[in-house]
Amino acid sequence: MKLSKEKQALLATVLCLLFMLTGLIMETAQLALYPAAFILAILFGGFKQTKEGLIDTFENKHLNVDLLMALAAIGACIIGNWFEGAMLTFIFCLSGALEEYATNKSKKEISNLINLQPxxxxxxxxxxxxxxxxxxxxxxxxxxxxxxxxxxxxxxxxxxxxxxxxxxxxxxxxxxxxxxxxxxxxxxxxxxxxxxxxxxxxxxxxxxxxxxxxxVDEAQNTPSKTASFIERIENVYVKVVLIIIPLMILIPYLFLGWSWDESFYRGMVLLVVASPCALVASATPATLAAISNGARNGVLFKGGVYLENLAELRAIAFDKTGTLTEGKPTVTNAVFLTENKEGLDILLSMEQKSTHPLAQAIMSYFKDDSVPLLDNLTVKNIVGFGMEASVSGTTWRIGKQSFAETAPFSTDLMQNIETLHDEGKTVIYLFKEDQLAAYFGLLDLPKPEAEQVLTYFTENGIHTTMITGDHLKTAQAVGKALPINEIHANCLPEDKTRLIKEQKEKYGVNGMVGDGINDAPALANAAIGVAMGEGTDVAMDVADVVLMKNDLEKLQMSHLLSKKLKRIVLQNIIFSAAVILVLIFSNLFQVINLPLGVIGHEGSTILVILNGLRLLRTIPTNTDKPMKSQKQATMIPEKL
Missing domain, CATH: 2.70.150.10 (Calcium-transporting ATPase, cytoplasmic transduction domain A)
Structure with a gap:
């Protein structure tokens, strides 16, 4: 049975430790064969990294830190520091095993997904x-x-x-x-x-x-900008180190009066401490952990670069229907012109025979009312107007105002209805013959989490915009209920694309959140396109980030995750660079020896990897939904 890479790395680390301890005991006991135990430790612990370093060097013409570590271990053995060479290999192997664990831990989400496939x-x-x-x-x-x-x-x-x-x-x-x-x-x-x-x-x-x-698989194999940059400079950095090492050995020996043994020893210490292991591990494990965290929480990033860019977001635009709003109409006003709600049973009996979203909204609004429905009611659809039914010789109609053009409307009634229209609501009328019996205001309401998410972006200095193809009054009604900076209505797909391009030019890193085919061009042109997972396949295909559930709170979580990734990667880079500089100067002033250099250098690599694994933790986003603002509270339907 073939062992996984993680188990192979762990086995190599354990064998390296066992042979290193064996060699230490044999050396203490003054047994002549103790170097053989240290050599076995170096071979078991360093074989994999050395092999990968040589392959990378000859096949890809790329020098990496694995080669530096192999040279440092060989150099330590040459000068008789067998234990130091073995310890260097062990800690390097341990950090490699830990990095393999971090990568495996990060990629576990895709493995779990594959295993779930029937x-x-x-x-x-x-x-x-x-x-x-x-x-x-x-x-x-x-x-x-x-x-x-x-x-x-x-x-x-x-x-x-x-x-x-x-x-x-x-x-x-x-x-x-x-x-x-x-x-x-x-x-x-x-x-x-x-x-x-x-x-x-x-x-x-x-x-x-x-x-x-x-x-998820593509994202985990697409590095972030920081990781790509570090990978590019690694080759140059290693070449510089390999050039400096001979100078470090020769200059002190020829001009500073150091002995050859001391000069060579300091060269080997420099080979260890100048290696950029921690710097190389600063970004990739952290990015993989963050992508894995997102996948576990229903957010898919198509690459580390998009996750990283999210922290730089300066403007974000939202489609209205299905993104900021529920995507379906809700009854907000129900007014009966008689006290006993005459005709409610007929209304519901007619609407239950329709699959129209407005009919479903009315049925949902009155679902708690114990009203007897008329099973044998014959309903006639009047295309472009609504529905009509006859009950005991009386004609009932539900639909547009034009259904009964001769129906008398008082001045107060007209004002009330006009107010609903001004609020961007769709008004449906119930007529008994030519008399208005009731009317209903319907609106696509904002999602419960929309206010919280928009407030979060505003507080973080990110400009928010709503772009919709809906008419202006409806857009303004939703916009008034939400803390949004800018509203654009009556937008065709090309209008949305133009606005996104303008924002990209003005703000730099901008985002677009949408779910429909008409949003696809805008999603593709934004610096970061975010698709709602319950939207169209086209929107998901062109977007850079996919929210698998239509929950805007996941967008807030993603931004927080990106900011945390940026902080952790910056911490790792500063920490690893500082450790390298301190160890290099300590070596120049002959303050540290090879064992301390090994512990300081490889220990910093382990700490950097562990710091990156903190991104596997779930990011809190205020899970308690905020109280509705006074503006939004006025839109919540109440039974009248």
Whole structure:
């Protein structure tokens, strides 16, 4: 059985330690073969890094720190410092094992995702029986049986039954989602309820789960700007060190009166302490940990560069519908012109036969009212106007005002209705014959977390904008309820793109958050495009960051995560550079010996890696939802 890279690194570290301790005991006991134990320690501990360093040097023409460490260990042995050479190799091997652990820990999220992917599915056959097939053999249109407790094998639609689905694997949300007939299902999520049947709607490579795995994998293999910069200077840095080492040996020996042994010894110490191990490890483990943290919380970054850039954000624009708002109308005003709510039973009986979002909003608003519905009501759809029904010879209509043009409206009534229009609300009317019986104001309300997130960005000096294709009054109604700096309404896709380009030129690093096909050009032109995961595939494809659940709070968490990544990488760079400088000058003044140089240098590498692993912790974002502002409170529907 082949060991994983992490276990191989751990085994090499343990063997290196055992042979180093054996050599130390043999040396103390004055046994002549003690150098052999130290050599075995160096071979076991340094073989992997030395091999990688040589391959990198000859194949890629790139000098790295692994080669410096190998030369330092060999140099220590040449001057008879066997224990120091073995200890250098052990600590270097330990830091390498720790870095492998950090990388593995960071990449565990994608491994967990891959393991969650179902391999087989139960296909419904024409005779009513089921046949177990590999998921890769499924085709669009196939009908599947999903037993209780089983993973949903592939993306599709729920055909028969209803259930609670654990979607934590794709959204990071721990609360199960209730699904009913016709609802969308995602492969890799878990059926917590009773068994149901579903229809396949996507091929395996096009499923949401497959996209998530590709995105996380690509992100973890795309370095940040800082990591790329450090990698570029590593080659130059190592060359400079290899040039300085001979000078460090020769100049003190020829001009400062040092002995050859002392000069060579100081050269070997410099070889150790000047190696940029900690500097090289400053960014990559931290970035991987942050990307992993995001994936665990339902935020996918398409590369470390986008996560890093998020900390530099200076302006961010939001689409309105489905991004800042719920994406569906809600009844905010319900006014009946008679005290006993005459016609409510007829209204609901008519609306229950419609799938229109406005009808669904009215049904949802009155869901707690115990009103007897009329089962045998015949409803007629009047295209462009609404619905009509006849009850006991009386005609009832629900829809536009023009449905009953002759209906008399008083001045006060007209003013009240005009007020609703001014607030950007859609007004629906209920008529009894030609008399107005009731009217309703509906609006797409802001999401509960929108105010908190916009306030957060404003407080951090980030300019906020709402860009929408909706008409001005509706945009202003939502804008007044939220702390947003700028509003643009009646925008076509090209208008959104133009505005994003202008903001990019004005502010530098800007972001665009959207969920629709019409947002795709703007998402692609922003410095950072953020797609809502429940939006269109096109928006997800062109965006740089994907929020798997339509929760804006995850955007705030991502910005906090990016800022923390920036702080930790900066801490690591300053700390590692300072340690290198202190150790170099200490060596020049003959203050430290090789063991202290090894401990100081490799110890700093271990600390840098551990500091980067702090990014695996969840970033708090004020999980308690803020109280509604006075502006937003006026939009919340109340039963009248």
């Amino acid at each position: 391999e087989t599915a139960l296909k419904m056959m024409p005779d009513g029986q089921t046949k177990e097939l590999a998921v890769s053999e499924l085709q669009i249109g196939d009908q599947l049986l999903v037993p209780k407790g089983a993973s949903i094998p592939i993306d599709g639609l729920l055909l028969e039954g209803n259930s609670s689905i654990d979607e934590a694997a794709v959204s990071g949300e721990s609360i199960p989602v209730e699904k009913k007939d016709g609802d969308e299902l995602f492969g890799g999520t878990i059926n917590l309820g009773e068994s149901f049947t579903m229809k396949v709607t996507k091929n395996t490579e096009d499923t949401l789960f497959a996209k998530i795995i590709r995105l």
